[in-house]
Amino acid sequence: MQNNQIKEDNYRVFAMLSNYLNKAPEYVDKEEIEEIVNGGLSYEYAFAIIMAAAFGLDIIDNEADKKVFNLYFREMFHKLDENEFYSNPYYKNIKIPAMKIGNSELKYDTYKPFEGFVCDDIIQTKEGRQVPQIGFFQNEFKFPAVLENGRIWMTITPNEIETMKEPVGQAYGNVLTYGLGLGYYAYMVSEKENVESVTIVDMNEDVIDLFTKHILPQFNHADKIRIIQSDAFTYAKSEMPKEKYDFVFTDLWHDVSDGLDMYLKMKEFEKQNPETIFTYWIEKSILCYL
Missing domain, CATH: 3.40.50.150 (Vaccinia Virus protein VP39)
Known part of the structure; x- marks a missing residue:
């Protein structure tokens, strides 16, 4: 019974995250999250609260929602340090020119402040819970990208670096x-x-x-x-x-x-x-x- 519940929780969380990343990765508003952080909470916890509300989770009165929040959301979101990634040897030493050859385009793309993105491999717990890893930056972050027919195909983002x-x-x-x-x-x-x-x-x-x-x-x-x-x-x-x-x-x-x-x-x-x-x-x- 527990395994079935865990599978259901995994599916529910992945469905929510997929919808967010594909349709509204810029959902979190800078002013809203800064206001929560100024109240004494971390950026990660503030981000999790905002996303839980966006997904309609009642983390106060609903025990099932509260459990999902504590087991997934509190371990899911990570504020990343752009300087740490900009100091990566490739970022420091390789300069990407903006140009097109055939259907391929070489350019720098950006993550906007508080835009969510996959930042590492899924973490699987001993009991079988699968926790996606979502990162965000406080400031704009530029990364190299190759587009195929106008669609991002290859990138060098924190996800590639970490994985x-x-x-x-x-x-x-x-x-x-x-x-x-x-x-x-x-x-x-x-x-x-x-x-x-x-x-x-x-x-x-x-x-x-x-x-x-x-x-x-x-x-x-x-x-x-x-x-x-x-x-x-x-x-x-x-x-x-x-x-x-x-x-x-x-x-x-x-x-x-x-x-x-x-x-x-x-x-x-x-x-x-x-x-x-x-x-x-x-x-x-x-x-x-x-």
């Missing part, structure tokens, strides 16, 4: 990464002394062109980088076993919704490469759906 910390830290030797994006992962691992080479597999010619002309020349260790234009799964099947990579990182999806099937498909190739370490972007969040 790539482990696979960056673990990488060594000859590294293979599926998915180029703006080259964040390739840059971070190329800076490591114990990484000898970084092979990037991506099939988008426009993105490769943008990266090769405008971003790769800014790398301190561009000599470590090799780019192969290919479908990831074709390469994984025919070429990956021949190369004997030490470490593989896969980042082919936009989020969990389009990543689950690709994640499972790539996992099958681990059997053909038993001596290689495989890691996957937002794997902790993906596993919550399996």
